[in-house]
Amino acid sequence: MSLFILTANRLRDGRVVFLTAHGWEESLRTAIVAATEAEQRALEALGAQSVAMCEVVDPYLVEVEVENGVPSPLHYRERIRASGPTVRPDLARRDGIPEDCRVSL
Amino acid sequence: MYRYDSYDEAFVRARVAQFRDQVRRRLAGELTEEEFRPHRLMNGLYLQLHAYMLRVAIPYGTLSSRQLRRLAEVADRWDRGYGHFTTRQNIQFNWPRLEDVPDILEALAEVGLHGIQTSGNCIRNITTDAYAGVAADEVADPRPFCELLRQWSSLHPEFSFLPRKFKIAVSASPHDRAAIRAHDIGLRLYRDDAGELAFEVLAGGGLGRTPMIAKTVREHLPARQLLPYVEAILRVYNRFGRRDHKFKSRIKILVHEIGLDAFRAAVEEEYARSLDPEDVELAALELERIEELFAPPPYEELPARDPLHERRLAEEPAFARFARTNLRPHRVPGYAIVDVSLKPVGGIPGDVTSDQMRRLADLADRFSFGELRTTHTQNLALPHVRLRDVHSLWELLEEAGLGTPNIGLVTDIVCCPGLDYCALATARSIPIARALARRFAELDAQERIGPLSIRMSGCINACGQHHIGHIGILGLEKRGEESYQITLGGRPDERTAIGRILGPGFSASEVVDAVEAVLRFYLEGRNGPQETFADFVERVGVETFREVVYAPVRAR
Ligand code: SF4
Numbered sequence: 093m094s095l096f097i098l099t100a101n102r103l104r105d106g107r108v109v110f111l112t113a114h115g116w117e118e119s120l121r122t123a124i125v126a127a128t129e130a131e132q133r134a135l136e137a138l139g140a141q142s143v144a145m146c147e148v149v150d151p152y153l154v155e156v157e158v159e160n161g162v163p164s165p166l167h168y169r170e171r172i173r174a175s176g177p178t179v180r181p182d183l184a185r186r187d188g189i190p191e192d193c194r195v196s197l
Numbered sequence: 198m199y200r201y202d203s204y205d206e207a208f209v210r211a212r213v214a215q216f217r218d219q220v221r222r223r224l225a226g227e228l229t230e231e232e233f234r235p236h237r238l239m240n241g242l243y244l245q246l247h248a249y250m251l252r253v254a255i256p257y258g259t260l261s262s263r264q265l266r267r268l269a270e271v272a273d274r275w276d277r278g279y280g281h282f283t284t285r286q287n288i289q290f291n292w293p294r295l296e297d298v299p300d301i302l303e304a305l306a307e308v309g310l311h312g313i314q315t316s317g318n319c320i321r322n323i324t325t326d327a328y329a330g331v332a333a334d335e336v337a338d339p340r341p342f343c344e345l346l347r348q349w350s351s352l353h354p355e356f357s358f359l360p361r362k363f364k365i366a367v368s369a370s371p372h373d374r375a376a377i378r379a380h381d382i383g384l385r386l387y388r389d390d391a392g393e394l395a396f397e398v399l400a401g402g403g404l405g406r407t408p409m410i411a412k413t414v415r416e417h418l419p420a421r422q423l424l425p426y427v428e429a430i431l432r433v434y435n436r437f438g439r440r441d442h443k444f445k446s447r448i449k450i451l452v453h454e455i456g457l458d459a460f461r462a463a464v465e466e467e468y469a470r471s472l473d474p475e476d477v478e479l480a481a482l483e484l485e486r487i488e489e490l491f492a493p494p495p496y497e498e499l500p501a502r503d504p505l506h507e508r509r510l511a512e513e514p515a516f517a518r519f520a521r522t523n524l525r526p527h528r529v530p531g532y533a534i535v536d537v538s539l540k541p542v543g544g545i546p547g548d549v550t551s552d553q554m555r556r557l558a559d560l561a562d563r564f565s566f567g568e569l570r571t572t573h574t575q576n577l578a579l580p581h582v583r584l585r586d587v588h589s590l591w592e593l594l595e596e597a598g599l600g601t602p603n604i605g606l607v608t609d610i611v612c613c614p615g616l617d618y619c620a621l622a623t624a625r626s627i628p629i630a631r632a633l634a635r636r637f638a639e640l641d642a643q644e645r646i647g648p649l650s651i652r653m654s655g656c657i658n659a660c661g662q663h664h665i666g667h668i669g670i671l672g673l674e675k676r677g678e679e680s681y682q683i684t685l686g687g688r689p690d691e692r693t694a695i696g697r698i699l700g701p702g703f704s705a706s707e708v709v710d711a712v713e714a715v716l717r718f719y720l721e722g723r724n725g726p727q728e729t730f731a732d733f734v735e736r737v738g739v740e741t742f743r744e745v746v747y748a749p750v751r752a753r
Contacts, residue, residue, distance in 0.1 A: 104294060104295050104296050106245075106293075143230070146223070146224065149230045150230075176247060177247065177627075178628060179617050179627045179631065183277060
């Protein structure tokens with residue numbers, strides 16, 4: 093079973109955000125996880141609403157795995173997107189993603 | 198140094214006001230993203246992987262200390278304290294907030310900077326030799342022609358919606374330091390047999406998905422007829438260039454598909470049809486006006502050699518090394534061009550902090566008539582330094598972490614932002630550049646390897662110009678992992694060549710070893726140090742490298 097969360101960029105500052113039960117947040121720790129097709133469609137509908145309300149742009153679903161209740165994207169692109177440039181740890185979002193899920197080289 | 202006139206100032210300010218209103222309407226929900234996107238792109242504002250990115254044009258790579266200080270201010274006040282110089286001589290800020298961008302653009306407009314035409318399907322920033330106007334080997338300063346092109350192409354209604362983006366580069370030396378053959382139009386200024394300035398006009402070059410070297414459309418074009426001829430090329434492209442397929446819409450595909458002869462005939466026909474002697478006369482007058490504004494700074498009359506400088510070269514090996522790698526001959530006796538490397542080992546190619554920007558602005562004021570240049574290899578240059586000042590400048594550069602003596606060597610790596618910043622990337626490029634720089638950090642070894650341009654892109658769009666690197670590295674995705682394809686045999690100079698793929702891609706952990714194996718093979722097989730890496734590859738062929746690279750790397 094594939095799991096998904098919804099991400100987008102916040103309109104006013106462009107920052108990467110994830111949809112949580114409390115709205116769009118910069119950390120994906122508490123992102124709503126969609127487990128079924130219907131839940132995915134529901135997330136997308138919420139995304140479309142937020143676009144219409146000019147909160148975010150370009151929302152899309154990201155496939156994740158969930159460990160200890162914390163989602164982590166499967167694809168390295170999305171992991172980098174969630175945590176910030178891997179070459180500037182000073183600018184990375186420490187709270188965004190569990191340490192072992194970061195992309196390092 | 199050239200300054201925008203009141204016309205430019207007025208239109209840049211009008212554009213800022215317009216964009217301020219567009220941002221307000223977007224934030225208020227009066228414009229959708231689809232409606233807003235073209236407006237933001239026209240002002241150089243992208244939405245990247247982590248945030249918006251603002252690209253600021255630095256026309257023909259000439260920058261004043263005042264402008265650089267303002268860029269530092271922008272970095273501190275509205276961004277995260279640094280900027281990134283690109284392969285098209287521009288600068289990018291990676292973290293601006295949409296709501297701040299009108300203020301940023303206003304601050305930039307005050308010093309004659311903007312992001313207009315740094316994005317979108319229009320004529321982009323005109324690039325040229327970073328040493329324009331000062332290089333010992335150039336026939337004339339190409340920048341007045343660049344400026345003429347800039348004025349003509351700015352907000353040109355006919356060419357604001359081309360099939361695709363359009364890049365023009367100009368060189369005025371036998372040595373091409375602007376990669377003109379990798380551009381949609383490349384212009385080479387030379388003196389003809391009669392001693393008159395003329396252009397060789399090339400078209401149809403470009404990298405990306407389908408790399409091609411520009412072909413000569415006109416061997417000899419009297420320099421004063423530049424505008425009508427370029428206009429004719431743009432017209433032919435605008436009319437016949439494909440708009441049905443994004444990958445096939447650059448001028449290189451048009452030239453390739455209809456053939457050079459047919460393309461040339463179409464251009465010549467359009468040129469003959471629309472050539473208006475009055476326009477040529479007007480452009481010539483404007484060129485004269487512009488040339489006056491590019492008048493050289495008040496150089497001192499100095500002997501060609503400076504005894505103090507030479508003594509220091511003899512006595513201080515570290516300084517001598519810097520002079521070997523980072524100094525270029527100047528056309529004025531007693532002066533030198535000083536390259537400032539933005540490739541320190543462990544750094545991010547092309548990145549510079551706001552503190553460094555301010556320091557560089559101060560150094561430019563003190564040593565280089567307040568002028569700097571951005572290079573297409575993501576470095577900076579101080580174009581007018583007295584030989585006797587080079588030592589003091591070097592010491593101060595060292596202090597600021599800007600004295601890396603590696604210009605043109607293995608660690609002077611050209612590298613696009615890749616997946617650390619770019620939304621289009623398929624793999625990261627900066628960590629590989631860093632790992633390579635660390636592996637080859639030893640300065641003597643770098644000099645032993647000799648002239649070498651490693652160029653790396655994080656996707657097929659090739660912003661890092663990997664195709665024309667002596668060693669090119671392209672980051673791709675293979676089975677959910679980052680994978681790196683190596684090309685050899687590319688050349689970025691006047692003998693521009695597209696590199697050939699060595700073979701299957703390497704993983705991130707293999708690619709540095711692979712490059713080392715390539716260089717080892719070269720060092721062992723070359724006919725002495727005078728045979729450069731590029732010449733060696735030409736002599737032995739890319740295939741020869743295959744076995745020496747794959748077997749040992751894969752065995753590790
Ligand atoms: S080459 Fe690709 S990854 Fe690199 S900056 Fe260009 S679009 Fe982005």
